[in-house]
Amino acid sequence: MAMETSAESPVPVRTVLQAVGGWIGKLGRIWVEGQITDLNARGGTCYLTLRDPVANMSVRVVGPRAVFEAAGPAVTDGARVVVHAKPDFWINRGTFSLSALEVRPVGVGELLARLERLKQVLASEGLFRPERKRPLPFLPGKIGLITGRDSDAEHDVLQNARRRWPAVDFRVENTAVQGSYAVGEVMDALRRLDADPDIEVIVIARGGGSMEDLLPFSDEALVRAVAAARTPVVSAIGHEQDSPILDLVADVRASTPTDAAKKTVPDVREQLQLVRQLRDRGRRCLAGGIDRETAWLQAVRSRPALADPIREIERQSEQVLALRDRARRCLSGALDRAADELSHTRARLLALSPASTLRRGYAIVQREDESVVRDAAGVGKGDRLLVRLADGRLAVTVDDAAPGDTAPGDTGSGPSGP
DSSP, X not given: OOOOOOSSSOOOHXXXXXXXXXXXXXXXXXXXXXXXEEEEEETTEEXXXXXXXXXXXXXXXXXXXXXXXXXXXXXXXXXXXXXXXXXXXXXXXXXXXXXXXXEEEOOHHHHHHHHHHHHHHHHHTTTTOGGGXXXXXXXXXXXXXXXXXXXXXXXXXXXXXXXXXXXXOEEEEEOOOSSTTHHHHHHHHHHHHHHOTTOOEEXXXXXXXXXXXXXXXXXXHHHHHHHHOSSOEEEEESOTTOOOHHHHHSSEEOSSHHHHHHXXXXXXXXXXXXXXXXXXXXXXXXXXXXXXXXXXXXXXXXXXXXXXXXXXXXXXXXXXXXXXXXXHHHHHHHHHHHHHHHHHHHHHHHHHOHHHHHHTTOOEEEETTOOBOOOGGGOOTTOEEEEEOSSOEEEEEOSOOOOOOOOTTOOSOXXXXX
């Protein structure tokens, strides 16, 4: 519980330190992982500083020499270990430390297992997906380089990049590339370069080394910082066979620092050769197109329609005259056939006309109501009749009506005879 204090009722130092010691004592025994620095043995006791591999934090560790000797010769400065310890707070001096009960060096197999678990976690979050990786600009205006001071990696990147494109501009951030300070310094440099709007590509380069030397580039915090950067990042860590997790999350992975220079900056000689090839290809395409169009123009000019245009007009005129004559012949023939057909129809009409029959001496006898008289039995004495002749008509009165024999060949349905 919190102490109730004030300026009028303060508590003595011993009370505060005793309370702190009581709180720390409640932690119990814990397992702590870190990197050994300042290892020193005096008498039967070993003293060392256990440093956090990522953050700039450390804690004092004290333990019997036998505990450290039991861990083997691997427990030296720079080694990563797991310590089973009990937190202690020295009330008399107000200092905190860990009392080591057991020390275990972190072996290569355990490190690889941890890295593999971290890879699975990051892969499940999609940080290794190819679609999230950004392409590098063709010719970056300014390149950020994170590497060790005066290292071979720095010289390889700068010299090869300037050899390929002499005008390339670099902003170099020198950091620790191994040890407990590497992760923090690389992350700070990455943050500064990513905030610079002139930087178009960031290269993180380091030469070869053991797996323990390259562990900072598999740190989760650094990997996530690279994934969150807005600027494309090129990873050039170690040699071809080295594969830290940074290679998987970076936008481009280079096998060596020299390869990073080749992938980041184009070769001016190759580009000039490409320009020459494209220029020659353009000339050939243009000359070929002009030759094809010239040949087409000459072929068009040699055609009869353009070589002798009057001849085409005359041919069309002859065709028009031939069509006109053909139309006249067709029309004349059609009129002749129509005239003949009209004559035949007229002759048939005249032959079948009642007027022709009347001109041969026949007459049509009608009553006053203009109905035709077909037999004598239908006419009585004193009836007035109208006789129609071929030329004119006669009005007659019946004096006597007596039926007689039908004339030979007369059916009694035609007009009466003379």
